[in-house]
Amino acid sequence: MGWTYTHRGSTPVKQFLADHVNCENEHAKWLILDIAIVKMRTAYMAVEIIRRDKETGQLDTATRKVVAFVFLLDYRPSDPDYDMGYKDMDESMGPCESECPERILNLLTPTDHEYALVWRQRCRDTIARKKAFRLSKDAVIETRPISFQDGRTRTRFKVISCRPLRLLCLETHTICRVSRRTLQSMHIQKRAKLPINDNEVKI
16 A cells, blocks of 8 residues: 555644544444554554444444554655655554554454564564663673774674763774664673773764
């Protein structure tokens, strides 16, 4: 499914999304139980769906399920008529985005849909990596080769400051700046104390 652009104006993003998802018709009722917007570009939602009984027309709670919706978001504040764009999908489509918060995943009901199961596991793997990655002063980190502006690649660092994040390259004894996101897949090996110099390069 492609992108849809419309007018949001001053409506908060979460309310804007709720207005587009929450609905009830002759077939079913859809209700957002929780929503999380990650980095302002991806919205993850736990959506409750209850179908209506075909004979009585009443909502049948036996059909209740909670699934994940994923909305990609785009903003065009300079456009007075189409300032908000979104691309919607549900977990059964196997979204590429997999940073759904744990609190959203915990609201979902069991499913046997293969793509949804794979997507949920990818999200939980992402959560596990973030929980396992804890920076502490003097921790030694070994990484895949990272290229820096001085033309060199580096793979082993010691944390000399957490806030702001500063690393000492153990190969060149140079102070380096690397984003926390880049370090998410890095593994803390050991603790060490080494002298540092005043040279600093940026990634």
